[in-house]
Amino acid sequence: GKSTLFRMVAGTEKPDSGEIKLGAAVKFAFVEQSCENLDDSKTVWEAVSDGLDNIVIGNYEINSRAYVSRFNFKGSDQQKNVGDLSGGERGRLHLANTLKQKHKKKKKKK
Numbered sequence: 442g443k444s445t446l447f448r449m450v451a452g453t454e455k456p457d458s459g460e461i462k463l464g465a466a467v468k469f470a471f472v473e474q475s476c477e478n479l480d481d482s483k484t485v486w487e488a489v490s491d492g493l494d495n496i497v498i499g500n501y502e503i504n505s506r507a508y509v510s511r512f513n514f515k516g517s518d519q520q521k522n523v524g525d526l527s528g529g530e531r532g533r534l535h536l537a538n539t540l541k542q543k544h545k546k547k548k549k550k551k
Contacts (some may be wrong), residue, residue: 478536479531481524485514488523489537498541511535 448454490505
């Protein structure tokens with residue numbers, strides 16, 4: 442259904458027939474229903490920040506704890522182990538990582 446369609450648009454799954462074409466200006470990102478790629482041994486903060494005090498989102502450098510708090514992980518919630526999170530919390534964490542990746546600067550090819 443819908444998840445299959447999104448995977449086809451994202452290019453992670455091929456249609457049985459026909460083809461999917463996106464416009465040149467389309468920038469696509471989505472959060473998978475599965476959060477399997479999260480490391481259960483890390484804390485919420487470590488999973489997003491890789492242990493850095495500041496992270497780069499697009500053209501901006503932001504305090505990593507402030508960024509994590511924007512996804513409703515405040516105070517001691519940032520020290521929770523990923524393996525102990527509820528499904529909703531895992532979803533928010535996955536979203537934080539997805540948006541962080543989407544906004545990373547792309548290096549210009551020489």
